[in-house]
Amino acid sequence: MNEAWKNIEEGAVIKHDITKSPRTGDWRYMKPEIKKAECIGCGQCFSVCPEAAIDFDAEKKADIDYDFCKGCGVCATVCPKKAIIMQKN
Template sequence: MKGWRDLEIGALITEPGNSAEYKTGEWRAWRPVFNRENCIDCMICWVFCPDSSIIVKDKKVVGIDYDHCKGCGICAHECPKSKGDDESKKALVMKPEYLFREED
C-alpha cells in the first residue's frame, strides 16, 4: 500500500481553504471520534478527508477540527486501524452527533 508521501505533487490539498471563515460542521449528523492510543500515524485519514479536518502536529494525527468536519465518515472508513468490530482497537469511530450536543 502506498503512503501519502508517495502521491504526486498536487494530488491532495494539505491546507484548508477559505472555509476558515465559515463553520461548516454544524449540520453534521455523525461525528468521528479519534482514539490517539490506537492511531499508527499512517496519515490515510488526513489524505482522504475532503474538508481538511484532520489535525496534524509534528507528523502525528492529534485530533479533528469539528468546526469544519461534516461527518462524512471517509476518515473512519479508510483508516486501517478502524476495520473490524472491536471498537476498543479502532483509531476512528463514527458516533451520532446528538451524543455530543449540549442541552439548550
C-alpha cells in the same frame, strides 16, 4: 499497507483554503472520534478527508477540526487500525 500517498508532491493535490471555507461542522449529524491510543499516524484519513479537517497533533496522531468536519465518515472507513469511531453528534 499502501503508503503511496506519502510520495505525492506538495502542490500536486488540491488543498482546501480552510480559512475561506464555510463551517461544515455546523450541520454535522455524525461525529468521528479518534482513539488516539490506536492511531499509528499513517495519514490515510488525512489524505481522504474532503474537508481537509484532519491534521496531526504533537504526538503525530490524527486530530480533527470539528469546525470543518461534516461527519461523512470516510476517514473511519479507510483507517487501517479502526481508530476512528463514528458517533451521533
